Amino acid sequence: MRFLPATKAIPKEMLPIVDKPTIQYVVEEAVESGLKDVTFVTSSSKNAIEDHFDYDYRLEHKLQEQGKHELLKVVQEITRMITVSSIRQKEPLGLGHAILITKTLIGDEPFAVFLGDDIIVGEVPCMKQLLGVYETHQASVLAVQEVPEEAISRYGVVAVEPVEPGDDRLFTVKDVVEKPPPEKAPSNLAVIGRYVLTPTVFEFLEKTKPGVGGEIQLTDGLRSLIEKEPVYAYRFQGSRYDAGNKLEYLMATVDFALQRKDLGEQFRAYLKDLKL
DSSP: OTTTTGGGTSOGGGOEETTEEHHHHHHHHHHHTTOOEEEEEEOTTOHHHHHHTSOOHHHHHHHHHTTOHHHHHHHHHHHHSOEEEEEEOSSOOOHHHHHHTTHHHHOSSOEEEEOTTEEEEOSSOHHHHHHHHHHHHOSEEEEEEEOOGGGGGGSEEEEEEESSTTOSSEEEEEEEEESOOGGGOSOSEEEEEEEEEOTHHHHHHHHOOOOGGGOOOHHHHHHHHHHHSOEEEEEOOSEEEETTSHHHHHHHHHHHHHTOTTTHHHHHHHHHHOOO
């Protein structure tokens, strides 16, 4: 709703940052983390997401005919980067429900979850960092980030203990509280849109009762999971943009444009000349 009227006809995940839709940055992180099979949980209004990663014969043929080989290569790379499946969430019943309906596709395997609003950049992809923790501990891992007090009520917040004394990166999760007021928050570590989850979480999501708005919250499933097996939180290294927030979307657009070899120098000069 925050990006209306732009999102009246297209999904917010398809809004471009420079010349790539937001969701492509997320998928590229998955690929750079070694993941190739991607399942999109979509709704009837989000066919454009699946279409973006699908083969488009007419477009490729037209680019070939016009001799636009560089653009053709870019388009072909999008199609080839992942194997796509998708499943429809018929009603917006929460993140927990969105994950639960993938159970038949995921099966009895650990899996990664990416939220399409969150773009995270760093030397090592955020998901690759989480997968490293999973490989060592064979347990679910949540990406967390320190957030200012005024922002705490927008997130799920974890109560944690360091795995090793003095370690400020890896924690054992003791509890997860959904959108607490700052004075009741167990810490300032907020759960960000990256997770590695064991299939055990499905067992608890199936038992989770809908809460406010009829939604099944992942937070509730995680609280039950913690009682059965270890869950870790990892304070990832990198910069995160909430592309569902107008200001951070603009910040991401500026930062990514400045990093481009074909745009950065001219764009930087333009910004310096602005009379602000």
